[in-house]
Amino acid sequence: MQNDLLYRIALTLVPHIGAVQARILIQHFGDAAAVFKAKKSMLGRLQGIGEIRASSILHFNRWEEAEKEIAFIARYKITPLFITDAQYPSRLLNCYDPPTLLYYRGSAPLNAKRVIAVVGTRYKTEYGKQLAETLLRELSAQEGLVVVSGLALGSAVWGFVASNTGVQFTLTFAAIALTAGLLLSPWYRLQLPTNS
DSSP: OHHHHHHHHHHHHSTTOOHHHHHHHHHHHSSHHHHHHSOHHHHHHSTTTHHHHHHHHHTOOOHHHHHHHHHHHHHTTOEEEETTSTTSOGGGGGSSSOOSEEEEESOOOTTOSEEEEEOOOSSOOHHHHHHHHHHHHHHHTSTTEEEEEOOOTTTHHHHHHHHHSOOOOOOEEEEEESSGGGGGSTTGGGTOOOOO
16 A cells, blocks of 8 residues: 555656646556556557656656655645545546545545535635634534635635634534645644534
8 A cells, every 4th residue: 555655646746747647647557556667658659648748757756755745644644535546535536637646634524415615815804704603603504514625824714713713613624635734734733623
């Protein structure tokens, strides 16, 4: 599993390989390890990959960076979710370019029947705090609802409100990021509430 994770993280670090190309490669080769073991001619023939991207894969040399990422996520108990994992948010698979790898911390069911994403402004205001509190109170009445946040500054207002108003909320929050370090940023330390 650790070796699979190394290749999965490495795939996200290859220059010129974005989410769309990673998905093409995974669909063709089956897993990230097979991508790195493929011959240049096989890689180059794939539509959307070509010669330059094939060379980027074959000359990839950021293995140490991928290993540090593995150590980091192990240390902070962060769960990596690869696009082929059963726990990966299935709704994202409907996107043209779903993230190849997400980092997740917590126990919220990401494939719950009812999920709402949080998008906010970059700066919190008193009005925003009041609005977030009202929304949290109303959403809290909805059974089985999961609130997902990408932890942008504006989204952090949800955690701020929940932890600083004294109001009890019964929502399940999930923090998802494209880099593991974001889950430990000062914004995450606002202690997004959970019902566990």
